[in-house]
Amino acid sequence: MSLRVLIAVTHLLGAGHLTRAAALARAFAQAGHQTTLVSGGAPARLTPLDHVSFIQLPPVRIVGTDFKTLLDEAGVPVDDSYRGARQDLVLKILEAARPDVLITELFPFGRRVLAEEFMALVEAARALNPRPLILCSIRDILVAPSKAERIGEAHERVLRNYDAILVHGDPQLVPLEASWPVDERIAPLLRYTGYVDESESPPPQKEKQGIVVSGGSSAASLPLYRAAVEAARSLTDRLWRVLIGRGVPEAEFEALRRSAPAHVTVERARPDFRALLSGAELSVSQAGYNTVVDLLRCGVRSVLVPFEAGHETEQRLRAERLKALGLAAIVPEAELSPERLVEAIRQELPHASYQSPSISLDGARRSVAVAEDLALARPALHRTIDWSPLDQALDRARDRSCPVGFWWRDDDAVAATPQLDRLLALAGRFDAGIALAVIPQALETSLIRRMADEDRAFALVHGWSHANHAPAGQKKAEFGAHRPREIMTLEAEQGLHRARERLGPKLLPVFVPPWNRISADVIAPLPSLGFTALSTFGDRETAFAAPGLTRINTHIDPIDWHGTRSLVEPEELVAGIAGAVERRVAGKADPNEPIGFLTHHLVHDEVIWSLCERLMAHLADREIYFLRPDELLRNGNRITVAI
Known part of the structure; x- marks a missing residue:
């Protein structure tokens, strides 16, 4: 394309x-x-x-x-x-x-x-x-x-x-x-997209440069340059290199160059700036976007003097976030003086070791990928969907007083990500309850914090590590009949303990086996481990023979896993949802089990996101909303459904 x-x-x-x-x-x-x-x-x-x-x-x-x-x-x-x-x-x-x-x-x-x-x-x-x-x-x-x-x-x-x-x-x-x-x-x-780096190649190694001072391309950096040249007079045991942006007038540049002491080199900004910065013991700079990308790419600690004239707040906020990560010290622009700068530099020099954080710096390539995905999805995004089979099935359910409810499970959550933000924003927009099947072994603190204020979002236990133990050529499973029951029981217990310990009341004791596959030998001990429900895929049996354990399954998956890995044909999806409703009306499926919608937010493309939004909007027009997962388990282990 x-x-x-x-x-x-x-x-x-x-x-x-x-x-x-x-x-x-x-x-x-x-x-x-x-x-x-x-x-x-x-x-x-x-x-x-x-x-x-x-x-x-x-x-x-x-x-x-x-x-x-x-x-x-x-x-x-x-x-x-x-x-x-x-x-x-x-x-x-x-x-x-x-x-x-x-x-x-x-x-x-x-x-x-x-x-x-x-x-x-x-x-x-x-x-x-x-x-x-x-x-x-x-x-x-x-x-x-x-x-x-x-x-x-x-x-x-x-x-x-x-x-x-x-x-x-x-x-x-x-x-x-x-x-x-x-x-x-x-x-x-x-x-x-991650940060856009003008040059994504690793910076070449350069001999040690001492202290490197840099600013933006405009004259707004002049106060920093002047303070740095004067500060260098008090720090003579290190070489200084002051790089002046091209937007600074020649007269100002020459004045700075003439006033600099012998151990300070004042020159115009250079094309090999990255090489100089990568060899710096310490960087002194403002906190503009490109400057921070340079610092992150080169892995150098810094003293930041964020530009704040005219009530600007951008650079100060960025500097504060770097300081919170332990990567920089800040000298507010209003407090800038040679003495204050020397003080900050002396405090930072003993801590010059640097551990690069896992911040995404491939923003240019990712931007291209996003645009390509959106362009490819464009015709499908605007494709007309015929909802009439679903509407007819819902009308029959209403006429026959058959209660039909919907719930939403999303699998493989481990951390707060842009995709998770989008998922939760979509749920919030339609007042939808959502159950996040989290992988206990990989669970990150960011997910715990992200869920804290989401009133209608709860976590379920998604196996232990989401590792496939099935022999080659067989369907994937973590809790299938391929391992000793004792080991799988222990891992299920560990998953519940770890998730409960970290998520507290946000966790519901529901076991979700990866790939929706579980050996019957593992189901039996789940209640004794503390689980009150099991969730897989497909209509549950009316008489589920597992005392103390409720079965609450999912039934609709919008992803074509064995083909395009994008959206299944909309007609097929609508027919699947309508069929789930019809089975409940006809008594071929337990009418007390809500219809489960299964998503995987980390792999959604634009077409899948669009379908999720359009489905929720269509159901909302009929005043049907995805139920809260905690309400599905109220009254002991009995699930009540009302729409």
């Missing part, structure tokens, strides 16, 4: 936004997609854009943090004619490119001063036939407007015009909601 991709970016302060957009463009081009990058900010030096069509609009920029006043290259405020020429050129580029994928960088979460231009582009794209996939590309941390109506406006623009939001970050470091009020409407659109 080869796509035509158009990326639109306008950077106003520094070149970080353009650098990130260029890295995305290179990744799309390297994947074989015809890629056009349109830049509306000031011209800047970029790593070569091989096989990318680069178009520079008449540039705009700002001075300081005045984001309301746009200036041209000569520093003159732009007028309506200048804006109009830019907008006309943007629309001509769109018409010539006719993209399959349009990506707007930051807008509509920012760049309000250019909203007319961006909205003209988006609306023109929506009018194309076929309409391109429209994505928003944002960094890990945003600056939320102080006025609630502006946040609402951004959300409405996203919901009306965009297919997904590429969040170029890792929630393990900082989730988007730490800086922006993510609500249940836009949460399903979020796609965390």
